[in-house]
Amino acid sequence: MDTQNYDLPALFGDVKFVCMGGTKYRMREFADYMRGILDLPRDTKLVNLTKHSHRYAMYKAGPVLSISHGIGIPSMTILLQEVIKLMYYARVRDPIFFRIGTSGGLQIPPGSVVVSSWCLNGTLEKTYDIPVLGKMRHIPAYFDKRLAQEVSSAAGLDGFQAYIGGTLAADDFYRGQARLDGPFCDYTEEDKMSFLKKLAGLGVKNIEMEATAFAAYTREAGVRASDVCVTLVNRLEGDQVTPSKATLLEWQQRPMLVVGKYIKKYLSYQNK
Template sequence: MATTEIMNGHTTNGYTNGNLNGATNGATNGDYIDEEDQKYIEECERIHKLTRYDDGSVKLRNPHLELMDQDILYHLALGSGSHDLVEMFGDIKFVCMGGTPKRMETFAHFIMDEIGYKLPAGTQLQDISQFSYRYSMYKVGPVLSVSHGMGTPSLGILLHEMIKLMYHAKCKDPVFIRIGTCGGIGVDGGTVIISDDAVDGQLRSVYEVPILGKMVQRPAILDKRLVRELKSLADPEDPYDTITGKTMCCNDFYEGQGRLDGAFCDFSEQEKMEFLNKICDFGVVNIEMEATIFAALTHHAGIKAAIVCVALLDRLKGDQVSSPKEVMNEWQIRPQALVARFIRKRLAQAGQLKPLLHSGGSIKSPRRFKLVQQESEAHE
């Protein structure tokens, strides 16, 4: 049921040459670039100059941080002075975020199997941020799996500190991906949705926040080439659809999303349906509570980002999630599987994908293993 978006006879993912970080100059190999794509590419290049050092590592748009002796990432229980962040996180290429600690722990184990990553004998995955008592964080090789809670305030705090973590760790061109659940608009439960645009409750592609008493708007822009690449990885054999479309971000689960089943409701079912049909006609295919801030802050930081969710229901047919727990658990694996395909592809292009079946047991480097043997024999 899944389909791949094709333009001019070939997939338009915009990434070539086996580069782990993807192309920065848009579509290649003869892909057609329209005026909108060209403007987007130029905007990305402008932001890239502001947010990257020559080696590709993250540069922050905050001069005050350079004057600080230590930057404490309070909500992650990390600090630039107390931890060797380069040693701990310098190899990170993918930051995957989701709402709940349990979901992101599950994803950490899932991606560990998918990329063939092995922990040292006798060890297990550790929640790096467990002592923050706010977010969970698991590191699996070049992948971070992090929980962000619910809604824009919780995600906003995490994004500020994750972007700073990328800076302190000197990470080069990381990709951020939000993996979540949502309510579909005109799509069946179980459908995987890749956001190609993020809009707020007024259908504006911005994230609006009061700063020092003044309303500030930041454009909520997702990486279009990343959307195409993810869509191209949908398998025709998948027993579900994978689609792209606009995602509406609301500041509330009940009234803000037009639900009739909250503690309060001052609108009729007819008004609700008129609103849902209006946003459907506008191109909105799902509703959640994080898209605009995720798109806006990653774009402002010059970080390529994408949102991949699974619909738990079609809001045109009802308000309450009523599918059995085991069904929803299976549905939530679907966006994780797509993101895993993307990570595997990028690692394979860069020659960094470990085989899933290791014939060499736990020996990482035969040469170093031989040196250890020789050193041990010398002390016998």
């Protein structure tokens, strides 16, 4: 998409919420879910607006843009920066960004939802670190506190617990997350447990692979944002995800439920 061949304000000017997640299937499901709870027409097929890119999928459901971002910080930040540009060219005012996904939990029951308030990188600093012009930049990685509280309260009585806390964003799924089940492991079970307990003592509730950069770039852009993830395992009890496929599928709906409730409530107040 570009500004010469597309009327971006006409296409995206009504967007209020940008929701991002790992896979195109999850984000298509989220867009369809939002059509339902916002009472939007569902008699037409959802269209992937970026299908010709063969990289990401983007669906629009009224004021909600639902986009896949792949796995990890590099993939996510490419998309995030392009969407920030898209919102600028579409003249969208004060959009709210969400990232929904899965994670490993720390000292909380599997199936819980974590709303991140701040993030740690792999060296346990509250920054997203990126080399620019040969020098390392350290960008603060904090989320909007008020938004985190509002989103957490939207969980309501849905049969699962929601927590606000810190998130460790790792650059690697195995050693970066202190796992013992990867192809390389040069530390012991005791080393792993000491590290995970240290994280828990710092207030970290979950571990995933995107939150620091998501927090840093949205904050730098002046955009309110929230990272909402369900936990699939308590990492203090093991590395393997053991629940059944049916249970995992149900758990993966939970961030959608929380964010969907928040969006519906927000729009209902705006329309009064």
